[in-house]
Amino acid sequence: MSAGPARAEPVAPRAGDPQAARGFRRALRATLGRSYPRIIGSNRDKSWLFYDTVLPLLGTVSFVYVYKTFGAPERFLAYVIMGGATTAFWMNVMWSMAAQFYWDKQAGNLELYMVAPCGLLPILLGMSLGGLVATTLRAVVIVAAGSLLFGVSYAGGQIPALLLVFAVAMVALYGLGITFASVFLMWGREAWHMANTFMEPVFLLSGFYFPVRALGFWVGLGASLIPLTLALDAMRRLLFPGAHPALLPLAAEVGILAALAVGFAIAAWVSLRKMEMLARREARLSLRF
Amino acid sequence: MSHAIEIRDLARTYRSKRPPRSGGPATVVALDGVSLDVRPGELFGLLGPNGAGKTTLIKVLVTLLLPSSGSARVAGLDVVADARRVRELITMVSGGETSGYGLLTVREQLWMFAQFYGIPGRRARARIDELLEVVGLGEEGDRRVSALSSGMRQKMNLVRGLVPDPEILFLDEPTVGLDVGAAREIRAYIKRWIGEKPNRTILLTTHYMAEADDLCDRVAIIYKGRIIACDTPAALRRRSARGSRFVLTTDPLDPGARLGDLPGVVGTEMRTADGRSELELQLADDGAISGVVRALSEGDRKIYSLQKLEPSLEDVFVEIVGRRMEEADEPPSG
Amino acid sequence: MPAVGDVVERGAPARIGRLRRWTRTLRVAWWLGWQVESNWTDPLRFFTYAVARPLGGALILYFMYRVVAGVGRGAAVGFFVIGAAFWPLVVGGMFGMVLGVIGDREHWRTLRYIYTAPISWRAYLIGRALAQQTSSLAAVPITLVFGIFVLQIPISPGTVRPALLTAALALGIVSAIAMGTLVVSAALSISGEAWRMPEAIGAALYLLCGVIFPVQVLPGALRTASEAFPFTWWLEAVRRALLGPGGVRSFPAIGDGAVLARLALLAAAWSVAAILVFGFAERRARRLGILDRESAF
Numbered sequence: 064m065s066a067g068p069a070r071a072e073p074v075a076p077r078a079g080d081p082q083a084a085r086g087f088r089r090a091l092r093a094t095l096g097r098s099y100p101r102i103i104g105s106n107r108d109k110s111w112l113f114y115d116t117v118l119p120l121l122g123t124v125s126f127v128y129v130y131k132t133f134g135a136p137e138r139f140l141a142y143v144i145m146g147g148a149t150t151a152f153w154m155n156v157m158w159s160m161a162a163q164f165y166w167d168k169q170a171g172n173l174e175l176y177m178v179a180p181c182g183l184l185p186i187l188l189g190m191s192l193g194g195l196v197a198t199t200l201r202a203v204v205i206v207a208a209g210s211l212l213f214g215v216s217y218a219g220g221q222i223p224a225l226l227l228v229f230a231v232a233m234v235a236l237y238g239l240g241i242t243f244a245s246v247f248l249m250w251g252r253e254a255w256h257m258a259n260t261f262m263e264p265v266f267l268l269s270g271f272y273f274p275v276r277a278l279g280f281w282v283g284l285g286a287s288l289i290p291l292t293l294a295l296d297a298m299r300r301l302l303f304p305g306a307h308p309a310l311l312p313l314a315a316e317v318g319i320l321a322a323l324a325v326g327f328a329i330a331a332w333v334s335l336r337k338m339e340m341l342a343r344r345e346a347r348l349s350l351r352f
Numbered sequence: 353m354s355h356a357i358e359i360r361d362l363a364r365t366y367r368s369k370r371p372p373r374s375g376g377p378a379t380v381v382a383l384d385g386v387s388l389d390v391r392p393g394e395l396f397g398l399l400g401p402n403g404a405g406k407t408t409l410i411k412v413l414v415t416l417l418l419p420s421s422g423s424a425r426v427a428g429l430d431v432v433a434d435a436r437r438v439r440e441l442i443t444m445v446s447g448g449e450t451s452g453y454g455l456l457t458v459r460e461q462l463w464m465f466a467q468f469y470g471i472p473g474r475r476a477r478a479r480i481d482e483l484l485e486v487v488g489l490g491e492e493g494d495r496r497v498s499a500l501s502s503g504m505r506q507k508m509n510l511v512r513g514l515v516p517d518p519e520i521l522f523l524d525e526p527t528v529g530l531d532v533g534a535a536r537e538i539r540a541y542i543k544r545w546i547g548e549k550p551n552r553t554i555l556l557t558t559h560y561m562a563e564a565d566d567l568c569d570r571v572a573i574i575y576k577g578r579i580i581a582c583d584t585p586a587a588l589r590r591r592s593a594r595g596s597r598f599v600l601t602t603d604p605l606d607p608g609a610r611l612g613d614l615p616g617v618v619g620t621e622m623r624t625a626d627g628r629s630e631l632e633l634q635l636a637d638d639g640a641i642s643g644v645v646r647a648l649s650e651g652d653r654k655i656y657s658l659q660k661l662e663p664s665l666e667d668v669f670v671e672i673v674g675r676r677m678e679e680a681d682e683p684p685s686g
Numbered sequence: 687m688p689a690v691g692d693v694v695e696r697g698a699p700a701r702i703g704r705l706r707r708w709t710r711t712l713r714v715a716w717w718l719g720w721q722v723e724s725n726w727t728d729p730l731r732f733f734t735y736a737v738a739r740p741l742g743g744a745l746i747l748y749f750m751y752r753v754v755a756g757v758g759r760g761a762a763v764g765f766f767v768i769g770a771a772f773w774p775l776v777v778g779g780m781f782g783m784v785l786g787v788i789g790d791r792e793h794w795r796t797l798r799y800i801y802t803a804p805i806s807w808r809a810y811l812i813g814r815a816l817a818q819q820t821s822s823l824a825a826v827p828i829t830l831v832f833g834i835f836v837l838q839i840p841i842s843p844g845t846v847r848p849a850l851l852t853a854a855l856a857l858g859i860v861s862a863i864a865m866g867t868l869v870v871s872a873a874l875s876i877s878g879e880a881w882r883m884p885e886a887i888g889a890a891l892y893l894l895c896g897v898i899f900p901v902q903v904l905p906g907a908l909r910t911a912s913e914a915f916p917f918t919w920w921l922e923a924v925r926r927a928l929l930g931p932g933g934v935r936s937f938p939a940i941g942d943g944a945v946l947a948r949l950a951l952l953a954a955a956w957s958v959a960a961i962l963v964f965g966f967a968e969r970r971a972r973r974l975g976i977l978d979r980e981s982a983f
Contacts, residue, residue, distance in 0.1 A: 096467025
C-alpha cells in the first residue's frame with residue numbers, strides 16, 4: 064500500500080460559522096448529492112427508455128383501444144394518455160421513493176444514511192428531486208408519443224396555470240412519497256406487496272383513465288387525498304376547457320392541492336422522526352429480511 | 353472531554369421473534385450492564401465471538417440503536433439526547449458491506465456521501481483523490497462500484513468513513529470476508545491513520561484475535577453481552593495462568609523418556625516424525641528450561657530448535673470463558 | 687458409485703424414481719413460492735392483496751365504459767371483467783419463473799445451491815410459477831362473483847360450460863408457463879433488470895391478446911400478430927365458457943371447437959419452443975459462466 068498522509072481539514076465547525084447556517088448548507092449539499100444518482104442513472108442505464116416509456120405507453124395504448132371500441136370522443140383518448148403519463152409519477156413515488164428505504168435497508172445503505180449528520184429528510188428530498196426530473200422527462204415522452212400516435216390535440220391557452228397545478232401537485236405527491244417511505248420501512252417486506260396492491264385501486268380512485276367525477280362527487284372528493292386525483296382533473300379541465308366534467312372549481316382544486324402539499328410535508332417530517340425513533344428503539348434497521 | 357467514549361451500565365434487550373419455549377425467555381439480552389471508557393487517541397478493540405454483543409454496542413454508540421438502560425457518551429455527547437451532534441463527529445465502516453450504488457463510479461459514490469457530511473465539493477473531491485491513492489484505489493476511481501472486488505469495495509468503504517475526517521471512527525469487523533492480502537492492507541492503513549492523527553480515536557470490533565492483538569492499544573473481551581476483561585493485549589496475555597511454554601526439536605526420544613520428572617516441568621507432549629521429536633513443554637517458570645536442555649545434552653541428544661510460546665489472546669479467552677472463540681458463537685440477537 | 691439422486695430414491699426403478707423426484711421438486715418449489723408470496727402477512731391482508739388488483743382493474747374498465755355509454759350494464763362489461771380476472775394468471779406464471787431465477791440469484795442468493803442440487807431445475811421453476819399462479823387463481827372467483835352481483839355481468843349456471851372452461855384453463859396455464867420459460871431464458875442472459883421483463887412482456891401481450899378489448903379493433907398487422915399467441919384464444923375460450931353465446935367475441939366467425947383446437951396447437955408449439963430456447967439459454971449461461979453471476983444492479 065502506498066504511503067501519504069491524509070491531510071484534510073476536520074469537519075468540525077469553523078469559528079464564526081453559525082450552526083444553523085452550517086446545517087442548512089449541509090442539508091442543501093446532501094439533497095443535491097442524493098439527487099445525483101437519480102439523474103445520472105438515467106444517462107448510465109438506458110433500460111429506462113424501454114421500461115419507463117415504452118412499457119407505460121403499451122399499457123396506455125391498450126386503454127386507448129378500449130375507448131376506440133366504444134367510439135368515444137377524442138378527448139377520452141387524451142384522458143388515457145395523460146393518465147398513462149401520470150402512472151410514471153405514481154410508479155416513481157411508490158417504487159423509488161416509498162419503497163426506497165426498504166431497498167436501501169436491504170442494500171445496507173440505510174444505516175449509513177442514519178448515521179450521517181444531515182438527517183434523512185435531505186436525503187429523501189434529494190431522491191424526490193432526482194426522481195422528479197427523470198420522471199418528468201419520461202412523462203413528456205409518453206404524452207408526446209401517445210398524442211402523435213393517435214392524433215390527439217390539446218388546448219394550449221393556459222400553460223402557466225397548467226404548470227402551477229403540476230408544480231403544486233408534485234410537491235404534495237412527493238410529500239406523500241416521503242411519508243410512505245417511513246411507513247413502508249416499518250412494514251418491511253410488506254412494502255413491496257403494498258406498493259403492488261395500491262396500484263390499480265389508485266389508478267381507479269384517481270381517475271387515471273376517466274374523469275373522476277364518474278365515481279360520484281363524494282367518492283371523488285375522498286379520492287382527492289391522493290394528490291394526482293385533483294391534479295389530473297384540473298389539468299384535463301385546462302386542456303379541454305368546456306368539455307371536461309370537473310369535480311370542483313379550478314381555484315378549489317388548486318387550493319386543496321396546496322393544502323395537501325403542506326399537510327404531506329408536515330406528515331413526512333413527523334413520520335420520519337417517528338420512524339427513526341421506532342427504528343432505533345426496536346432495532347428494525349438491523350433486520351435485513 | 354476526558355474520554356472519547358464513556359459507557360455506563362449499558363443494557364440492550366431485544367424482543368425475541370420466536371415464541372418462548374416452556375419457561376424460555378421472551379427477550380434476548382444483547383448487552384448486559386456494559387461499562388467502558390475509551391481514551392482520546394486510542395485504538396480500542398472490542399473482541400468477542402459472533403453474537404457476543406459487539407455490533408449491538410457499536411450500533412448504540414453510532415446512534416442507530418437506543419439502549420434499554422444505562423448511558424453512553426461519544427465525544428462527550430449523549431448518544432440518545434445529542435444524536436445529531438454525535439453524528440457530526442463520527443463515521444462508521446462495517447465489514448462485508450454491500451452498500452453503494454452499482455451504477456455510480458467510486459469517486460461519485462464517495463462524493464455523494466461527502467455531501468451528506470456537508471463537505472464542499474472541491475474539498476471533498478481533493479480529499480477523495482488523496483485517500484484513494486493512499487489505499488491503492490487511485491486507478492479505480494472512475495470504475496463503477498458494481499465492478500469492484502470485495503476487497504476493493506471494502507477499501508472504498510474505508511475511504512468513505514475517512515473522508516469526513518471523523519473525531520471517532522467506528523470499524524465493525526472491517527476485514528471480515530477479505531483475503532489475507534486485502535485484510536493486511538486495510539489493517540496497515542488503519543494503523544497509519546491513527547498514527548498520523550494522534551487526537552483521533554478508533555473503536556474496532558473483531559472476532560479475529562490476531563487483528564485485535566496486532567492493532568489495538570487496549571482490548572475489551574465481550575462475551576454474552578458482558579465485558580469480561582479489558583486491558584492492553586500484553587497485559588491480557590500476562591494474565592494467562594498457563595505459565596511458560598516452550599517447543600523444542602531434538603533427536604528422537606524414547607517414548608518412555610521421563611522429562612516430566614525434571615524439576616519445574618509441569619507437563620510434556622511429544623510427537624515424533626521424520627527422525628526428530630518435537631516436545632511441547634509446560635514449565636512452572638522460564639528458568640526450568642535450562643534443566644531440560646541439560647538433560648537432553650547429557651543424553652547425547654542434539655537440539656535443533658527452541659522456541660518460547662507466548663500466550664495469545666485466544667489462550668486468555670479460553671481461560672476466562674472455558675471455550676475456544678469459534679466454539680463460543682451465539683445466534684444473532686437482533 | 688451411485689449418484690446422489692439414486693441414493694435418495696434407493697430401490698425405486700429409475701424411471702419412477704425420476705418422475706417421483708420431478709414431482710417432489712415441483713411440490714417443494716410450489717411450497718417455497720407460496721411461502722415467499724404469502725407469508726409476509728396475515729391471511730386477511732393477503733386476501734386483500736390478491737383481489738385488489740384484478741378488482742381495481744375490472745372497475746377501471748367498468749367506469750370507462752360508463753362514462754362513454756352512459757349506462758353501467760352491457761355485454762362489454764362481462765368482456766372486461768373476465769379479462770381482468772384471468773389475466774393475472776399469465777403475468778403470475780411469468781413472474782413466478784423469473785423470481786425463481788432473478789430472486790434466487792440477486793436477493794436470496796440461493797441459485798447456485800438450487801442449481802447444483804440433484805433436482806430438475808425445470809421442475810423447480812415450474813413449481814415457482816405455479817405458486818404465483820395459485821394466488822392469481824384464488825382471486826378469479828372473487829372477481830367473478832363481484833362482477834356477477836355488483837356489475838351484473840351475465841354469468842349464470844346456464845351460460846357456464848365446465849368442460850370447455852377446464853380445458854381452456856389447463857391450456858392457459860401451460861401456455862403461461864411456456865411464456866414464462868421463454869422470459870426466464872432471456873433473463874438468464876441479462877442483468878438484474880430482467881425482473882421487469884414479465885411486466886414488459888405482459889404489457890405487450892395485454893395490448894395484443896384482447897385482454898380488455900376485442901382484437902378486431904387492432905390495426906391489421908397487430909391483429910395478425912395477436913392470433914399467433916395462445917392467450918388470445920385462451921381468453922376467447924374462457925369468455926365463451928362463462929358468458930355463453932350472448933357475450934362480446936373477438937372471433938365471432940370461428941366456432942368453439944376451432945378456438946380450443948387453435949389454443950391447444952399454439953400451447954404445444956410455444957411449449958416446444960420454450961423447451962428448446964431454455965435448453966440453449968441454460969447451456970450458454972453455463973458456457974459463459976453467467977448462470978449465478980450477481981449483477982449488483
